[in-house]
Amino acid sequence: MQRSPALIKSLVSHKILHSLPKSQTRTISRSCDVFINHRGIDTKRTVAGLLYNHLSGMGLKPFLDSQNMKPGDKLFDKIDKAILNSKLGVAVFSPRYCESYFCLHELALIMESKKRVIPIFCDVKPSQLRVKDYGICPAKELQRFTWALEEAKYTVGLTFDTSRGDWSEFLRNASDAVMKNLLEVDVMEKILK
Secondary structure, eight states: OOOOHHHHHHHHHHHHHHHSOHHHHHHHOOSOSEEEEEOHHHHTTTHHHHHHHHHHHTTOOEEOHHHHOOTTOOHHHHHHHHHHHOSEEEEEEOTTGGGOHHHHHHHHHHHHTTOEEEEEEESSOGGGOOOOOOSOSOHHHHHHHHHHHHHHHTSOOEEEOTTTSOHHHHHHHHHHHHHHHHHHHHHHHHHHO
16 A cells, blocks of 8 residues: 555644644644755755655645745744754755855754754765864854764764665655654654643
C-alpha cells in the first residue's frame, strides 16, 4: 500500500487538534512546520529548493528564506521568528556552509531553542565541517557556533552526493525523516499539554 504523508499528517493533526481543548489549539498554529537551514549559494537551487517544494506538496509549511521572505523584511527578525515558531529544523550542510555567519547563527538558534534537527550532509562529511575564525566574530559567537555545529554533527542525519546520488530516493528519505520527526514532536506536544 502506498504511503501518503499528507494524509498521515492531516489525520494526525486533525486527531491532535480535536482532542485538545479549544483554548490550546491556538498555540499549535505555527508560521512553519520545518525550518530549512542552508547555504544558499550551495543548495538553494538544488537540495534545499527541491526539499522545500516536496514538503510543500505534501501539505507541510516549510520555511526557506527565498520562498518565505519578501523585499523589506528584516533578516534576523523574520528568520529568528520562523525558527522559534517551527517544530523542527533541517540543516543542509554543504562544503561552504561554515563560511556563512547567517547559517551558523540559524543553526545556533535552532539548537539553543532545543528544536529537533535533521542534518543533511550534502557533498560534505561531518568531519569536514569546522567553524573558522576570520577575525570578524566575537569569541563568544564563535563558541556558540562551534557548540551548535558539534551538536548537529553528532546527530543522526542523511548524506547525499549530488553528483552520484539518486534525487528521488533522497527526497523520499528526507521527507520520511521530516514526517516521522514531526509526528513525534506532535505527540510530545500533546503529552506535555
